């Protein structure tokens with residue numbers, strides 16, 4: 297007899313992970329697929345980072361480490377956070393863990409069963425399931441193109457109840473590709489202080505901003521003790537498979553969060569942490585080169601999408617996504633399926649990002665310029 301908990305039953309698997317599996321299967325069968333689907337940079341991890349991991353392996357650095365991370369990595373992250381994010385962080389404020397797991401740890405540690413968590417609609421696919429797995433109630437607040445995909449403080453204020461415990465925000469955002477303005481973040485932090493809420497700020501796309509400036513809510517007055525700042529290496533350093541990121545929080549929170557880390561993954565892989573130090577301390581040229589290429593791809597995709605004549609969008613300021621609205625009267629899942637089956641172009645349907653995502657498709661431009669041109673041409677044939 298199987299009994300699956302109601303918490304697990306309340307969520308579905310990740311549609312983007314499933315789609316990536318399907319694309320891999322199609323390719324293995326020899327089918328040509330162009331993927332605009334997965335949020336994964338196509339660049340190799342920079343050589344100096346790979347070298348640092350190899351060196352650690354050769355030196356026998358292959359055992360458990362301190363659960364919260366090796367001291368030199370926590371030190372490097374604390375320095376980066378202080379200098380770049382305006383949050384005066386010390387190593388004791390840092391927990392090293394895969395980014396997704398950081399969010400899972402923060403949500404599980406800070407909410408009780410039945411507590412409400414405000415999340416943007418549309419938003420990254422995993423926030424809602426993470427809240428549900430923690431026994432919480434996701435409260436979706438519209439963050440559509442009308443507000444440039446920002447969570448406006450007016451709509452958040454209208455959604456706050458006695459059970460609200462947390463706001464999850466993400467700037468630059470997935471799927472909108474927008475960068476929250478300072479005023480918007482100030483409005484959200486004021487609400488958090490007025491209503492005694494936590495903010496979980498997912499800043500994984502922080503280094504991919506083409507226009508605008510990044511602001512961390514944890515740096516705003518009186519916000520340090522009520523903000524968990526989440527970040528990671530996957531996107532900036534093209535390290536998705538290394539599974540390493542971090543969170544920044546007040547020390548008493550870190551000691552509670554550490555319990556989940558200690559009883560689940562224990563620690564991040566030892567040699568991966570050495571590579572992560574090299575990422576933060578090493579040369580910045582490879583990162584600049586990837587950024588420059590992303591910007592060129594963004595401009596190419598903007599031109600190509602406009603040329604198709606059915607997509608409505610503003611040029612995204614950050615991350616590596618377009619989330620245009622299309623003019624056809626068809627559901628986004630059906631449209632994405634048609635494009636994959638008929639011309640072998642994989643896209644993520646807007647509805648996967650929340651009800652307000654319906655009528656949109658998400659295009660990731662973490663793929664070559666050649667594929668962008670070819671893929672858009674193929675889409676044009678179907679449309």
Ligand SMILES: Cc1ncc(COP(=O)(O)O)c(C=O)c1O
Pocket residue numbers: 335394395396397420466469470498500528529530531536539540541
């Ligand atoms: C907004 C956002 N947060 C977190 C993550 C998870 O990052 P990681 O794969 O490094 O755990 C992603 C990955 O797509 C993302 O888009």
